[in-house]
Amino acid sequence: MTDRCPGRDAPHLAVIGAGPAGLAAALAAAARGVRVTLLDAEPEAGGQFYRQPAAALRARRPQALHHQWRTFARLRHGLARHIAAGRVRHAREHHVWFAERAPDGGFTVHALTGPGRGDPAEVRADAVLLATGGHETVLPFPGWTLPGVVTAGGAQAMLKAGLVTSGNTAVVAGTGPLLLPVATGLAAAGVDVRALVESADPGALPRQARALAAQPGKLAEGALYAGQLLRHRVRVLTRHTVVEAHGTERLEAVTVAALDAGGRTRPGTARRIACATLAVGHGMLPHTDLADALGCRLAGPAVHADDEQRTDVPGVWAAGECTGVGGAALSLAEGHIAGRSAAARLLGAPPGPDAWPEAARTRARLRAFSAVLDAVYTPPPGWGERVTDATVVCRCEEVTAGAIRASVRELGAGDVRTVKLLTRAGMGWCQGRMCAPAVAGLAGCAFTPSRRPFARPVPLGVLARAGEDAGGDGGRAEDQGEGDGRAAGAGG
Amino acid sequence: MVGAACALYASRAGLDVILVDRGPVAGGTTGAGEGNLLVSDKEPGPELALALLSTGLWAGLAEEFGTAVEYEAKGGVVVASSTGGLTALEEFAQGQRAAGVLAEPLAPHALYDLEPHLAPGLPGGVHYPQDSQVMPALAAAHLIRGSGARLLTGHTVTAVLRTPGGAVRGVRTDRGDLLAPAVVNAAGTWGGDLAALAGTHLPVLPRRGFVLVTEPLPRRVRHKVYAADYVADVASDSAALQTSPVVEGTAAGPVLIGASRERVGFDRTYSLPALRALAAGATRLFPFLADVHALRAYLGFRPYLPDHLPAIGPDPRVPGLHHACGHEGAGIGLATATGHLIAQVLTGHPPDLDLAPFRPDRFTEESA
Ligand SMILES: Cc1cc2nc3c(=O)[nH]c(=O)nc-3n(C[C@H](O)[C@H](O)[C@H](O)COP(=O)(O)OP(=O)(O)OC[C@H]3O[C@@H](n4cnc5c(N)ncnc54)[C@H](O)[C@@H]3O)c2cc1C
Numbered sequence A: 001m002t003d004r005c006p007g008r009d010a011p012h013l014a015v016i017g018a019g020p021a022g023l024a025a026a027l028a029a030a031a032r033g034v035r036v037t038l039l040d041a042e043p044e045a046g047g048q049f050y051r052q053p054a055a056a057l058r059a060r061r062p063q064a065l066h067h068q069w070r071t072f073a074r075l076r077h078g079l080a081r082h083i084a085a086g087r088v089r090h091a092r093e094h095h096v097w098f099a100e101r102a103p104d105g106g107f108t109v110h111a112l113t114g115p116g117r118g119d120p121a122e123v124r125a126d127a128v129l130l131a132t133g134g135h136e137t138v139l140p141f142p143g144w145t146l147p148g149v150v151t152a153g154g155a156q157a158m159l160k161a162g163l164v165t166s167g168n169t170a171v172v173a174g175t176g177p178l179l180l181p182v183a184t185g186l187a188a189a190g191v192d193v194r195a196l197v198e199s200a201d202p203g204a205l206p207r208q209a210r211a212l213a214a215q216p217g218k219l220a221e222g223a224l225y226a227g228q229l230l231r232h233r234v235r236v237l238t239r240h241t242v243v244e245a246h247g248t249e250r251l252e253a254v255t256v257a258a259l260d261a262g263g264r265t266r267p268g269t270a271r272r273i274a275c276a277t278l279a280v281g282h283g284m285l286p287h288t289d290l291a292d293a294l295g296c297r298l299a300g301p302a303v304h305a306d307d308e309q310r311t312d313v314p315g316v317w318a319a320g321e322c323t324g325v326g327g328a329a330l331s332l333a334e335g336h337i338a339g340r341s342a343a344a345r346l347l348g349a350p351p352g353p354d355a356w357p358e359a360a361r362t363r364a365r366l367r368a369f370s371a372v373l374d375a376v377y378t379p380p381p382g383w384g385e386r387v388t389d390a391t392v393v394c395r396c397e398e399v400t401a402g403a404i405r406a407s408v409r410e411l412g413a414g415d416v417r418t419v420k421l422l423t424r425a426g427m428g429w430c431q432g433r434m435c436a437p438a439v440a441g442l443a444g445c446a447f448t449p450s451r452r453p454f455a456r457p458v459p460l461g462v463l464a465r466a467g468e469d470a471g472g473d474g475g476r477a478e479d480q481g482e483g484d485g486r487a488a489g490a491g492g
Numbered sequence B: 001m002v003g004a005a006c007a008l009y010a011s012r013a014g015l016d017v018i019l020v021d022r023g024p025v026a027g028g029t030t031g032a033g034e035g036n037l038l039v040s041d042k043e044p045g046p047e048l049a050l051a052l053l054s055t056g057l058w059a060g061l062a063e064e065f066g067t068a069v070e071y072e073a074k075g076g077v078v079v080a081s082s083t084g085g086l087t088a089l090e091e092f093a094q095g096q097r098a099a100g101v102l103a104e105p106l107a108p109h110a111l112y113d114l115e116p117h118l119a120p121g122l123p124g125g126v127h128y129p130q131d132s133q134v135m136p137a138l139a140a141a142h143l144i145r146g147s148g149a150r151l152l153t154g155h156t157v158t159a160v161l162r163t164p165g166g167a168v169r170g171v172r173t174d175r176g177d178l179l180a181p182a183v184v185n186a187a188g189t190w191g192g193d194l195a196a197l198a199g200t201h202l203p204v205l206p207r208r209g210f211v212l213v214t215e216p217l218p219r220r221v222r223h224k225v226y227a228a229d230y231v232a233d234v235a236s237d238s239a240a241l242q243t244s245p246v247v248e249g250t251a252a253g254p255v256l257i258g259a260s261r262e263r264v265g266f267d268r269t270y271s272l273p274a275l276r277a278l279a280a281g282a283t284r285l286f287p288f289l290a291d292v293h294a295l296r297a298y299l300g301f302r303p304y305l306p307d308h309l310p311a312i313g314p315d316p317r318v319p320g321l322h323h324a325c326g327h328e329g330a331g332i333g334l335a336t337a338t339g340h341l342i343a344q345v346l347t348g349h350p351p352d353l354d355l356a357p358f359r360p361d362r363f364t365e366e367s368a
């Protein structure tokens, strides 16, 4: 533990999530005199982007992406410096399950840590900055539950764990700009990537020339991926989709087909591609659980944040993909702004309207760019029709598409919540994080993030004692070890 | 739920029924609560009479809809946490027995025979074999389907249409008028608003409740188990948070723990103190639950009237208007008797129960 931490009386900010947004926010706030606790579920800082396995990153490290690696090195170095100076505490492997406004005006962040995530840890803070990123979504298709079918992020994890190696075969499919880095990452690791199957038509992108022209880095990145794919002989099939995954015990092949303008498969275009791994992704959805529990307003599927990245709950900021999906660079810019705004306001010096022009310009440019991408990379309208009644949609509770359709047709369900009540879709361990968009699509209703007060499952024994005064009974070594709690409580 | 039961019994009594809801089926409190069908928590009086009538009707419906609605006649076990508590509980049970409730005193060994995973050292309890359970959303959906009534979801009632003489002649919805000589207000927590649309007064208020849901487990809690202080909470007038550990296993595996009671209007934020109290109560009763994960919690707003009894029957102030709302924490259980009584009134039959205690016009404007 750091004794004599320089910022002992300084205001205390809890940053949840140590991805690009959380890192940038923590550094910006700490540099301006705020005491920061940075909590993240992972053992290392970096989030989804910088967590990528070395091989995948190496594949992109030369040339245009080199600066991204340097950025991360700089962030890591900055974090280490602030930790050494006692300005930042990095609470690694802390799974935050709830955050609440404390009666005294501050906040309490409740986490689980330790082996088996069974030990409670509470952090008291004057303000909270949510940088929890998002999670991948996958739309179902017949055969998608076969072993060997993984998410894009899952493919990265497999690479990292050495589970897919040289000589394996893979297909990467779905929609969105994430498919490119996944395919190049796999190819660079020696995997035989048989095809990249993209349902959208990226050819539509250049027509949005104005927004793109403002974003040279992104274009270069895209061009680089294209070059890499070419070099690794990855066939790119745009306006195609995986119709079905085949296999008995595990994945053996996929059938892909071309799509017409209405998103339906074109007759006679189906072909079978043998592969052992299928990495699928249909984009990302923001994590909104903690924000919702704090009472923050959501805007569509994301946490609402203003120009300063403030939510509508005083004392709560949000940055990065939990406020809308737009890539690592956008998360960095938003995190930087959030950290500076939080510092300025916590230190009693509200920022002027033009306090961080450069970051604000970057953010505006990247948001415009991601809006263009979003418009192009949408799931094909006909995807639901290809999901047979027998296809399992909610894997946790094994609910089929047929049961979901019947709940609407025969039982009067009309939204994701009532479909869930009548079929149990989304009631399992993942609480619908995976299947809710698919359930909404199949039920023909709008996707709305469901309310999940607990961001993580929490043992009842921990819940039963959550928020007990850490100083009161002296019985909770974990809490007292945190140190921050009581000091912040006394100060707030 | 109440609307579904009214539709079922009215249809079966030969009436042509249209069921209107602004949301989907079970989109109100019915989709946000539990489905305990209880006699154990009710003291002798009109509510218990309603519950006993309901229990029999539910058992009858179970033969038709049983598995689809996850009906389970599992029985309740009420536990005393102190010897003093046990004496009070046994006196309470004696009164209930006189009113027709099956209530069997449990010595400690019998208690642990029924619920082996209870915390050690409890002095005893009472077993209520009539307590049972359904899955509320499924129950509402299947009763509606079984009723054959015309279901109009996504239709908001915006006005109650009346003749120049003041009698009801239908409702106006945002998607057109529906004409009918009788209108039943089964709008639950929003029943007061609907009454106002008909130009009358019914002071239905919300009472927030949370339920905790655990990860799926093999069945270790066999009955619906709760501590005796629950009874005091139900009848209480206090606006403060009152929680009692009502623990039960479900057919699908998760254990449900509920429910808290708070009067905080329609506040939808999750309250850690309420959730914590539920968890604390449950782990006190069943220590093994301490290591079991809560996956989620949900909240709902019980519809309550100032005297904690529902409004059931015709509104003498507006001819043709009937009320079937305000069942507070027992609307699933009491739905069947409510629907049955409403159907009797609508078809001109004398109701099986005296409806006087449930008269919708029993409140003056000031009592709201
Ligand atoms: C496979 C893949 C490839 C990608 N490739 C690229 C690319 O090439 N270029 C690009 O620009 N972007 C890419 N992205 C997107 C990029 O990863 C994100 O844009 C970026 O990481 C978002 O940063 P963030 O800080 O907002 O969130 P994240 O990086 O997601 O960080 C959020 C952090 O919060 C933590 N967290 C969340 N909830 C909790 C909780 N309850 N308790 C504790 N900790 C919590 C998580 O563990 C995580 O570390 C890729 C993403 C994926 C999945």
Ligand SMILES: Cc1cc2nc3c(=O)[nH]c(=O)nc-3n(C[C@H](O)[C@H](O)[C@H](O)COP(=O)(O)OP(=O)(O)OC[C@H]3O[C@@H](n4cnc5c(N)ncnc54)[C@H](O)[C@@H]3O)c2cc1C
Pocket: B001, B002, B003, B020, B021, B022, B023, B024, B026, B027, B028, B029, B030, B031, B032, B033, B034, B035, B036, B037, B038, B155, B156, B157, B158, B186, B187, B188, B189, B190, B191, B194, B208, B209, B210, B211, B258, B259, B260, B299, B300, B301, B302, B303, B324, B325, B326, B327, B328, B329, B330, B331, B332, B333, B334
């Ligand atoms: C946490 C919790 C636990 C509970 N546990 C139990 C239990 O174990 N056992 C039990 O018996 N009860 C329990 N209850 C109580 C029970 O849920 C309610 O009493 C019951 O659901 C009320 O049913 P209802 O049909 O009257 O109301 P609702 O289910 O709310 O139905 C009213 C309907 O009216 C509709 N509506 C309102 N206004 C309009 C309009 N203007 N136009 C069209 N439609 C309109 C609404 O959309 C709604 O669907 C619990 C409640 C809570 C909150």
